Amino acid sequence: xxxxxxxxGEIPLELNCLGMxxxxxxxxxxxxxxxxxxxxxxxxxxxxxATEVDLGAWSRMTGNQVKVLGANRFAITKDAKQD
Numbered sequence: 001x002x003x004x005x006x007x008x009g010e011i012p013l014e015l016n017c018l019g020m021x022x023x024x025x026x027x028x029x030x031x032x033x034x035x036x037x038x039x040x041x042x043x044x045x046x047x048x049x050a051t052e053v054d055l056g057a058w059s060r061m062t063g064n065q066v067k068v069l070g071a072n073r074f075a076i077t078k079d080a081k082q083d
């Protein structure tokens with residue numbers, strides 16, 4: 001998947017990691033936003049029970065922002081200040 005910067009107001013890129021297990025959703029998320037600009041948004045779909053905890057740890061280490069939107073849905077916002 002080749003993520004691209006979204007124009008203002010556009011729906012974020014969706015990264016479907018349903019069925020993947022730890023650590024694959026975190027690895028896929030990191031790869032998807034690696035070359036994107038600060039403020040880039042990604043909608044992660046993941047049904048791995050460890051995703052919420054893993055994303056919390058990953059966001060503390062990277063500075064990226066994570067918001068739980070509901071069951072299996074996570075909003076990721078890139079903030080490369082700590083990358």
